[in-house]
Amino acid sequence: MELAGQVEGFRRRGIGVASIVPEPPKTLAAFAERFGIGFPLLSDRDSAVVRRFGLVDPDFRSAQLPGAIVPYAGNFLVDAQGVVQAKFFERDTENRRTAGSVLVLQGEGGQGGQEFRTDHFTLRTSVSNTEIAPGQRFTLALDVEMKPHRHAYAPGAEGYRALNLRLDATKILEPHPTLFPAPRPYHFAPLKETVPVFEGRFRILKDVTLSFWEGRSRVSEAPEAPLEITGALEHQVCSDTVCYPPGSIPLRWRVKIRRFVR
């Protein structure tokens, strides 16, 4: 249960954690003890809460559990009054965003990663999860801190090398679009141009889903199967008076593939 490893991160942010599942409390107690789970597992045996929330998956069919009512698997982030702040559900419940990814989307730092100090900015990389199971959608984070009076070009800045997070293609990783914060328009009087830029501190995020399949064979779920994600951050930085040559920082995230707890 990936969520178990993220409970501390949520608590640090003043957010409680609970999971609603169909098993009876006794089964949940045994599971919690076996895996050292210290957050509430809630037993919704008759699926009443699943129904009240409107989460019943009408397409679920199971030979083992005929007539079973099961929910779409997913997560709500609600405020203290119960108002939904964010929600994370996928039509294909085999592919799911990790709780670690939700935390990174909320602004929490990720794990592992590298640090680069250039003449113009500092870059720290991290990843929402260092152990990833097939089907999980996780998040790569790049925290950038520009030096004073330096700006990097944002996507859409014509004539400059805009920031671009490029991942090397692999058979087992499905990259999703890169998320940038809103850029600031920078008016450059001498050229009478306004271009989108990033300044100060900002964060770039990229989701990646680990596939179940590597070509036609199952992705290895050996406990120690390492996975290296590589790519580069392409960039160009200018000051108020000088533009520097475009650059590219090679990036690497080391994670492990693990099997689901069953």
Added chain:
Amino acid sequence: MKCGTLLAMVLPLTLASCAGPAGQASAPPLPSPPPAEAQSASFDPGPRKGERVPAFELPDQGGKMQSLESLRGPNGLFLNFNRSVVW
């Protein structure tokens, strides 16, 4: 040719003609991208963003009845729905 392209080729010369307006580089830090951008817009079962979730009360693994009020932290609750605890 854009200023940046030109400068990239002649660096590290400083070109006075590319001097930008003063004071623009010290803008406040930009926010992180809103989480909404990372969510699927087409598939949205259950209570929507901005809506209040239904009240619920269920027993936990210790048999204790729990609700939003007992589970939430000062900043809210991460509420997970799963088909099985072993998923």
